[in-house]
Amino acid sequence: MNNLVERFRNGEQLALARLISVIENEDARRNEVMAQLYPLMGKAYIVGVTGSPGAGKSSLVDRMSMILRKRDETIGIIAVDPSSPFSGGALLGDRIRMQTHALDKGVFIRSMGTRGSLGGLAHTTKDVAKAMDAFGFQWVVIETVGVGQAEIDIMHLADTTIVILTPGAGDSIQTIKAGIMEIADVFAVNKSDLPGADRVATEIETMLDLHCDTTKWRPPVVQVSSVTNMGLENLLEAIENHRQHLLTTGVFQKIRQERIKEETLEIVNHQWQQLVSRQVKIPGRINELLQEVLNRKIDPYTAANNILAHVATSFKSEGAEAGPQRKIM
Numbered sequence: 610m611n612n613l614v615e616r617f618r619n620g621e622q623l624a625l626a627r628l629i630s631v632i633e634n635e636d637a638r639r640n641e642v643m644a645q646l647y648p649l650m651g652k653a654y655i656v657g658v659t660g661s662p663g664a665g666k667s668s669l670v671d672r673m674s675m676i677l678r679k680r681d682e683t684i685g686i687i688a689v690d691p692s693s694p695f696s697g698g699a700l701l702g703d704r705i706r707m708q709t710h711a712l713d714k715g716v717f718i719r720s721m722g723t724r725g726s727l728g729g730l731a732h733t734t735k736d737v738a739k740a741m742d743a744f745g746f747q748w749v750v751i752e753t754v755g756v757g758q759a760e761i762d763i764m765h766l767a768d769t770t771i772v773i774l775t776p777g778a779g780d781s782i783q784t785i786k787a788g789i790m791e792i793a794d795v796f797a798v799n800k801s802d803l804p805g806a807d808r809v810a811t812e813i814e815t816m817l818d819l820h821c822d823t824t825k826w827r828p829p830v831v832q833v834s835s836v837t838n839m840g841l842e843n844l845l846e847a848i849e850n851h852r853q854h855l856l857t858t859g860v861f862q863k864i865r866q867e868r869i870k871e872e873t874l875e876i877v878n879h880q881w882q883q884l885v886s887r888q889v890k891i892p893g894r895i896n897e898l899l900q901e902v903l904n905r906k907i908d909p910y911t912a913a914n915n916i917l918a919h920v921a922t923s924f925k926s927e928g929a930e931a932g933p934q935r936k937i938m
């Protein structure tokens with residue numbers, strides 16, 4: 610494992626791919642890996658891209674990456690497809706749509722598709738994004754279909770979230786109503802080479818006039834086309850403007866700090882749950898307490914308190930030694 614981390618530090622993409630597999634498979638070494646990579650994290654700018662199936666997310670990410678590469682900036686891309694059972698490597702479709710970058714070391718594409726990911730899809734995506742950040746990519750772009758809670762959670766990872774709408778799909782207002790409006794920092798009307806794009810853009814602006822708190826940030830609406838490459842520079846400028854807004858208002862710093870706190874508490878929660886489930890599996894005090902509840906000798910609340918106390922004691926003896934224990938730098 611140390612060898613793998615060392616190769617990762619030396620910029621070997623194969624090592625990055627292997628470490629992502631460790632993260633995805635909820636391997637016992639996952640926490641150890643994340644702890645080792647932690648000092649390298651926090652430099653990438655994270656962009657979320659969401660929209661209905663077929664809105665052109667992958668195509669747009671591909672085009673944006675092309676421009677960023679011309680500026681010599683590096684990009685890690687995560688394509689999350691919750692409906693797909695596949696995981697690891699690139700899904701065929703994404704491989705084709707993003708093939709422009711097949712031989713380019715400045716772009717790394719990873720598709721993730723397993724619903725049943727043990728730590729949860731959002732949790733795993735977050736860790737994969739962190740691994741790409743630690744690897745040194747200046748941009749980490751996460752593409753996901755904007756439907757369920759897990760996907761919205763994933764978008765909360767992003768510094769800037771782009772919501773893609775298209776003309777003709779009839780989904781603009783519907784999508785906005787579905788609560789996606791709250792997560793949008795930039796609206797992209799993709800497929801603007803097709804008729805109806807102006808109307809969609811106007812609809813979004815009207816919606817923003819009515820509902821947007823302009824004291825904060827009014828999401829710009831940018832018309833783009835991945836086919837004609839129209840508007841791509843404007844889209845990148847909109848992202849840059851949002852980034853500057855976050856930095857100058859101090860919101861960027863605040864959000865990053867909030868996230869670190871939240872994530873640390875999430876780890877506590879996660880470890881705690883694992884500790885409890887491990888103990889429940891073995892005969893012992895916890896099972897005795899559960900049995901007493903079943904026999905109506907004690908109530909579940911008293912039992913829960915006793916269980917917590919018991920787990921805490923065993924954590925002192927076993928758990929504290931199991932995980933990573935290092936100081937940062």
Ligand SMILES: Nc1nc2c(ncn2[C@@H]2O[C@H](COP(=O)(O)OP(=O)(O)OP(=O)(O)O)[C@@H](O)[C@H]2O)c(=O)[nH]1
Nearest residue numbers: 661662663664665666667668799800801834835836
């Ligand atoms: N006319 C037109 N077609 C586009 C544009 N962008 C993408 N498409 C087409 O729309 C289809 C879907 O594009 P994708 O990039 O795969 O869309 P996606 O949102 O990533 O799709 P999923 O990941 O399957 O949800 C493809 O056939 C693209 O060629 C565009 O700007 N104009």
Ligand SMILES: [Mg+2]
Nearest residue numbers: 666667688752
């Ligand atoms: Mg796609």
